[in-house]
Amino acid sequence: MGVELYRSEVTDISWCPGCGNFGILKLLKETLDELNIKPEELVMVSGIGQAAKTPHYLRCNFFNGLHGRALPAATAIKAANPTLTVIAESGDGDMYGEGGNHFMHTIRRNPNITNIVHNNMVYGLTKGQASPTSERGFKTPVQLYGVVNEPFNPIAVAIALDASFVARAYVGDGAQTKAILKQAITHRGYALVDLLQPCVTFNKHNTYQWFREHTYYLKDDYDPTNRVEAFARALETERLPLGVFYIHPKATFEDNLGMEDGQAEPLFRWKLDRAKLMEMITTKQ
Amino acid sequence: MEKSEAVSIVLCGEAGQGIQTIEAFLIRLFKSAGYPIFATKEYMSRIRGGSNSTEIRVSSRPVAAFVERMDLLIPLDPDALGHLENRITPDTIILGEVEKISPPEHISVIDVPFSKIAAEIGNPIYANSVASGVVAGLFGLDLSLVTEQIQEFFGAKSSEIIQKNKEAATKGFQLGKELRDTGRVGFEISPESTVSDDIVVSGAEAISLGALAGGCNFIAAYPMSPGTGPLTILSQHARDFSIVAEQVEDEISAVNMAIGAWYAGARAMVTTSGGGFALMTEGISLAGMIESPLVVHIAQRPGPATGLPTRTEQGDLDLVLYAGHGEFPRIILAPGNISEAFYLMQKAFQLADEFQVPVFVLTDQFLVDTYYNVPMFELDRVAVKPRIVETTADYRRYVLTPDGISPRGIPGYGSGLVGVDSDEHDETGHITEDLELRVQMQQKRMRKMEAIRAVAEKPRLVSSTDYKVLVVGWGTTLEVLKEALTVINRPEIACLHFSQVYPLAPEAADYFKRAEKIILVENNATGQFGKLLHTTFGVSIDRRILKYNGMPFSVEELVSQIVTKMTEE
Numbered sequence: 001m002g003v004e005l006y007r008s009e010v011t012d013i014s015w016c017p018g019c020g021n022f023g024i025l026k027l028l029k030e031t032l033d034e035l036n037i038k039p040e041e042l043v044m045v046s047g048i049g050q051a052a053k054t055p056h057y058l059r060c061n062f063f064n065g066l067h068g069r070a071l072p073a074a075t076a077i078k079a080a081n082p083t084l085t086v087i088a089e090s091g092d093g094d095m096y097g098e099g100g101n102h103f104m105h106t107i108r109r110n111p112n113i114t115n116i117v118h119n120n121m122v123y124g125l126t127k128g129q130a131s132p133t134s135e136r137g138f139k140t141p142v143q144l145y146g147v148v149n150e151p152f153n154p155i156a157v158a159i160a161l162d163a164s165f166v167a168r169a170y171v172g173d174g175a176q177t178k179a180i181l182k183q184a185i186t187h188r189g190y191a192l193v194d195l196l197q198p199c200v201t202f203n204k205h206n207t208y209q210w211f212r213e214h215t216y217y218l219k220d221d222y223d224p225t226n227r228v229e230a231f232a233r234a235l236e237t238e239r240l241p242l243g244v245f246y247i248h249p250k251a252t253f254e255d256n257l258g259m260e261d262g263q264a265e266p267l268f269r270w271k272l273d274r275a276k277l278m279e280m281i282t283t284k285q
Numbered sequence: 286m287e288k289s290e291a292v293s294i295v296l297c298g299e300a301g302q303g304i305q306t307i308e309a310f311l312i313r314l315f316k317s318a319g320y321p322i323f324a325t326k327e328y329m330s331r332i333r334g335g336s337n338s339t340e341i342r343v344s345s346r347p348v349a350a351f352v353e354r355m356d357l358l359i360p361l362d363p364d365a366l367g368h369l370e371n372r373i374t375p376d377t378i379i380l381g382e383v384e385k386i387s388p389p390e391h392i393s394v395i396d397v398p399f400s401k402i403a404a405e406i407g408n409p410i411y412a413n414s415v416a417s418g419v420v421a422g423l424f425g426l427d428l429s430l431v432t433e434q435i436q437e438f439f440g441a442k443s444s445e446i447i448q449k450n451k452e453a454a455t456k457g458f459q460l461g462k463e464l465r466d467t468g469r470v471g472f473e474i475s476p477e478s479t480v481s482d483d484i485v486v487s488g489a490e491a492i493s494l495g496a497l498a499g500g501c502n503f504i505a506a507y508p509m510s511p512g513t514g515p516l517t518i519l520s521q522h523a524r525d526f527s528i529v530a531e532q533v534e535d536e537i538s539a540v541n542m543a544i545g546a547w548y549a550g551a552r553a554m555v556t557t558s559g560g561g562f563a564l565m566t567e568g569i570s571l572a573g574m575i576e577s578p579l580v581v582h583i584a585q586r587p588g589p590a591t592g593l594p595t596r597t598e599q600g601d602l603d604l605v606l607y608a609g610h611g612e613f614p615r616i617i618l619a620p621g622n623i624s625e626a627f628y629l630m631q632k633a634f635q636l637a638d639e640f641q642v643p644v645f646v647l648t649d650q651f652l653v654d655t656y657y658n659v660p661m662f663e664l665d666r667v668a669v670k671p672r673i674v675e676t677t678a679d680y681r682r683y684v685l686t687p688d689g690i691s692p693r694g695i696p697g698y699g700s701g702l703v704g705v706d707s708d709e710h711d712e713t714g715h716i717t718e719d720l721e722l723r724v725q726m727q728q729k730r731m732r733k734m735e736a737i738r739a740v741a742e743k744p745r746l747v748s749s750t751d752y753k754v755l756v757v758g759w760g761t762t763l764e765v766l767k768e769a770l771t772v773i774n775r776p777e778i779a780c781l782h783f784s785q786v787y788p789l790a791p792e793a794a795d796y797f798k799r800a801e802k803i804i805l806v807e808n809n810a811t812g813q814f815g816k817l818l819h820t821t822f823g824v825s826i827d828r829r830i831l832k833y834n835g836m837p838f839s840v841e842e843l844v845s846q847i848v849t850k851m852t853e854e
Contacts, residue, residue, distance in 0.1 A: 009713065009715075010715050010716075014716075039702060040696070040697070040700065040701075040702065041697065043549070043696050045545070048707070053716065055704075056704075056706075056715050056716055059702065060702065061696035061697075061702050061703050061704065062702075062704045062705070062706075062714070063545065063548055063575075063704075063705055064704075064705065064706040064707060064708065064714075064716075065541060065544070065545075065571055065575075065705075065707055066541065066567055066568065066571050066707055069537065069538075069541040069568070069571075072505075072533065072537075072538040072539075072541035072542040072545065073541045073542065073544060073545030073548070074545065075542060075545070076503070076505065076529075076541075076542035076543070076544075076545035076546040076549065076551070076553070077545045077546070077548060077549040077696075078549075079503075079529050079531075079546070079551075080503065080529070080545070080546045080548075080549035080550055080551035081549045081550055081695075081696070081697050083697060084549065084696055084697050101534055101535060101537075101538075102534065102537075102538055104534075105533070105534035105538065257523075257529055257531075258523075258524055258527070265527075266549075266550055266697060266698075267502050267503065267529070267546070267549070267550055267551040267552075268549075268550025268551070268671075268673055268695055268698060270502050270527065270528075270551075272497065272498070272500055272502075272526070273525075273526060274664055276525060276526065277494070277497050277498060277526075277664065278664065280494070280497075280522065280525075281484060281494055281661070281662050282484075282661075284484035284485055284486050284490070285481075285482070285483070285484050285485075285661075
């Protein structure tokens, strides 16, 4: 099909020159093309922030909702029409801060969706405050003396909650990131991709250079089904491991609703069983 | 024995003592004996213990309102008499186990040893059937009807349990009959209308059935009294109807799921009470911006904050009227009774789909926890026609139209793409900061109010059309207002009741012009609906009857307060 298929009619892109978001958008388009997912079959769901604008710059169905609330909407969209490919994409502040409760409970619920989180360890759109993933000591106009809160570790939290698929990627490595995105999108169940990216305007600490020096890839002999090992790797902070940490295939939210994958009738085709309803009302006589 | 028009039976005891079993059985029994019946409960916010009571009204004609009067009181524990002392009069007949409830000197109780009889049969748990039997005997029902109903009621239990309950009810029945035959106690009442084709449902059941009838196939909710009923009922039937029912992590998730579900082609609702709804308000604003249909059921309870979790109030009208930042159209329905709860809930889905706006259905603890007989629900009285369109390649979700309604496509149905955005957006749903387009979009959204107002439910005028005094109410006070007016029985007084409180039907203005005196009745402290009438029609109402102690209005208090207010100069 070619990535041209995903070219958005929006030309006025509001990202800063050099922003990691451009790289993520490009990789996402290539991934979707290689997976042969048509724009009409895809729904991109996002919250608020610079990352959350991604769906506008990609030709697809999109639901750009409220700050922090992409996951409940994405879960419902998938349940209402399991034939759609649903990707919830936003930034670290949106998914891990404002939407933290939904992040935990969506993992527990395990809808068959992909959750891509642009993690640049800073708030961009609100101009440079700390994010839940900012490192201790990171100074901002609000955290004048440096961040004192423990950074949120999305990988460890997801593994602790026995997420179905947990990965971390880095936008600077195109081929590896595409491979991870492909695995995540084709994984049956909730799939988290914590996607590291620099913020060239507000984060002068976690730069392209910094990410190169502070990451490494999990090796080929790493076993992503070993939850304890996955958790141990998730706790490493000196150098952040990249790759697929953990895979646990299990029943999805849609399965648990009694919908058979592939055979599920989208709810827009649902018809009320009137006879059954009348029967139910008649029992009240 | 004097013939009554309606007898009020009150059962009172701790949570977990079986009041609900007796209540459920008596409702069935009286309905099968041909009587219109009504039951409402008041209870404390706890799982066990406390003092809870149920009022059952057996009547000759249908009634659907709470009365203070107690013709027959059955206290089941020592606290019951204290709990209801204010309502006990010399005419109240009290039947109970004197040994167990230890009544004070000044209250005379006819001693009926329910537990002792039950123990003789084999187990104290049969006491509830003894009590039910006594009541049946006092009303002179047929014993065969009682045992037949026991058989049906306990149908799923073992034959021994059914047999023992029959024995217990029969013993009770004989005691009741003896009291009646000797002329000590008894009730004489004959039904004037037929109820055999009627159904007996609670407000919560009516809301749930109405939702299904409206095509609801998705519910997301976080449990909160008294709004939990529809979540429970729809969850119990989710597999039967192949619908999605999900208990979520919080109300914020609930409302965002419901909006996501509508976006993808489902017909979704949420159910909650005031506090939970407060958490949903940003989502309501989202529905306003992306023009998503949404149905929100709110069973009100007294606030602020946690307030009185198991009591009733009409205190959240202002909240619902103004919920959500920014300006956008909405519809607020407030069923007056159980039948309306069904039909308006069904209609809520149609309105939401047709106008792409949030539709609120406001009930309260009184309505959801009350049940009585109503005519069989009809599925076709409200037309339900889904409004989704199949998209074409050039589809634009927010195409500007003369009436403000843009055809609603969904992803995965047609060759187009469907984009929605909480930012101000262009016709394709993409973010815009074009300020002229912003104005056009805001006008487009608000334009829908014209069409919405044109189909608003008109208020109903009860009794005299040639009135001088107009009593105004909304929502669940309908039936108590009707009964109070019947009792007052004066030709110069009428009631104007609103089942749609926003937007108000413009025709309503005329009713106020014709009145010499207007009395406002609301189950809240500040007269919220009165303020809305003032804003909308310029009507000022200074004769107000407001109640906010957590209990519904009783017929008696409304009669006396209306009479006082109408005679005030």
